[in-house]
Amino acid sequence: MTLLDLPGTLSGEDAHTARAREGLRSAAALVIVTTSELPGEAETAAIRAALDADSFVGRSLVVVNKINAENSDPALILDEVRLRLGPFADRVPVVATDALDHIEAVNDPDLDAEQREWLLARSGFDAFTVELQKIVDAGVEAFRPMAQAHELVRVLDDAV
Known part of the structure; x- marks a missing residue:
């Protein structure tokens, strides 16, 4: 399995959007990363489109980062x-993470074992790993023909 970190589709830069669309068209599975600041209307529409029109339901995961931010x-x-996932809410796992907690737990030499364990537990990376493993265990490579079939339908639809 290869993981690609793609630029957002709503950056306002055509090159970023094109690269993200190209990545989506070749992906077998999708990890959507947002923050605790919540996606706006345009971002929500883009996420729903990836799940519906791009057919990533059943082979995707939503990660909400910065979940432990103040307030x-x-x-x-x-x-x-x-709620913003709408009809996909019960079909797409949503995982809360805090990368800063994880980075601090792994890299801060002044933490004792108990502090390190507490930060790692609240970082959510264990839950993220479990959900990502479920996608892999389901056979990401088996999703590839499905992704190619959906791409063929999109290409044919564009041609009509």
Whole structure:
């Protein structure tokens, strides 16, 4: 399995959008990363399009990063993300992470073992790993023919 970090589709830069679309067209699975600041209307529409028109339902995962930011209510944020996923909410796993907690736990030499364990636990990376492993275990390579079939339909639709 190869992981690609693609630029966002709404950066305002045509080259970024083109690269992201190209990556989506060749991807077997999709990890959508957003933040606790929540996706806006345009971002929500782009996420739903990736899940629906690009057919990534069943082979995707939504990651909400910065979940432990000050003044954040993780449960409220996750509920709102699921609400914004609309009809896909029960078919796409949503995982809360905090990369800063993970980085601090791994790299801060002044932390004792208990502090390190606490930060790692609240970083959400274990849950992220479990959900990503489920996609891999389902056989990401088996998704490739499905992705190619959906791409063929898109190409034919564009040609008509």
